[in-house]
Amino acid sequence: MSLEQQYTAILAQLGEDVSREGLVDTPKRAAKAMQYLCRGYQQTLEEVVNGALFSSDNSEMVMVKNIELYSLCEHHMLPFIGKAHVAYLPNGKVLGLSKVARIVDMFARRLQIQENLTRQIAEAVEQVTGASGVGVVIEAQHMCMMMRGVEKQNSTLVTSVMLGHFRSNTATRSEFLSLIK
Template identity: 55%
Template sequence: MAPYQNLEEYNINITNEVKERFSKIIDEIGEDVTRDGLVKTPERAAKAMLFLTQGYKQDATAILKSAMFKESYNEMVIVKDIEVYSLCEHHMLPFFGKAHIAYIPNGHIVGLSKLPRIVDVFARRLQVQERLTEQILECINDTLKPQGVAVVIEAAHMCMMMRGVQKQNSVTTTSGFRGAFKKEETRNEFLKLISSDLS
C-alpha cells in the first residue's frame, strides 16, 4: 500500500462499475438519469465515493514511520482541531468535526503533518466514530511507542440530523487514552489545553 497519495486518478474499471450502480439507484428512486442535470451524476458520485474511501488503500503506519525522528524531547505534543470528514457505515451519510491528538515522546517524535494524515487515512473509510478514535489511538501507540497517547474526536452526524431523530445540534464526543494519559493529572492537562484558546 502507498504511504500517502491524493487520489486524483481513478481505476477506470472500478469507477465504471460504481458509476453503473449509482445510475441504477438514481433510476430506481424514480429519477430520469438521462436528463441534463443527472447525466454526469453517476460518474461524479462514483469518483466522490472512491475519494471518500481512499483510506482503504493507504497505510497509516507507513505514514508515521516515514517521518519519525530520534529526539530527547519528552513533554506533551498536541495537534488539535484537525478537521475530520468521514462516512457513517450504517447509513453512508457524512459525519464531521474535529480530532485532537496528543502524545508524549519516548525517544522519537513524528512530523506534525503526519498526525492529520493518519486521521484522514482512517476517516476515509466507512466508519463509526468509536472505531475511528480507537484506530488513530492504536496506530500512534503501536508505531511511535510513546510514553502516552490521547485522542478526542467531536463530531456531528448527518444520520442523526437529516433522518431518524433529526436532532440538529447534537455532538458526539469519543476519547481514548493510553500510557501516561491514564493518569488523571496528565489527562486533565490535555483536556484543558484542547479546550483553551492560546491566541
C-alpha cells in the first residue's frame, strides 16, 4: 500500500469523507509532505558534506549559531521547531559553512527525539572534521507538548552534547555557552 493510500485510509478511519472537495488531493499532498519532512533518511553524511573540507591553521572555535531546524517527534509524529548552535575546534581542517547547517537538516529531517538529534549532529561534525572538540546545543518547542498532553505553550527543551575539549575543558565549554546567549 502506498503512502498516499495509507493517508486515505487514515482520513477515512477518522470519519472524514475522503471524496469531499477539500480532501480529494490531501492524501497525495500529505504523502509528498511526509517524504519531504523525512528526506534525511535518503541522505548520507558524505553527500551532504560533498568534499567541502578545507585545510586551515585555525585552531580557534568555529561556531554557527541560530540554525533553524524542523523535525518530527518519533513518538507522536508532530513537529518540533527550534534552533541549533554548533561549534568545533578545528584540527587542521574546517568545514564549509553551509555544510554545518546541512548536517543539522540531514538529521533533523528524520523521525527523532531531540536528545538523539543533538548527539548525532555533534558526532557527525567530529567525524567529518576530526575536530579536537565539538559542542552542540539545541533549543526547541515541541508541538506534542503544546498541542496535546500537558498543553504547555511556552516550554522549550534545551539539549546539549559536548565532545572532546568542549567536555574536558571548562574554559572552552564556558566560551561556547556564553557565545550562544
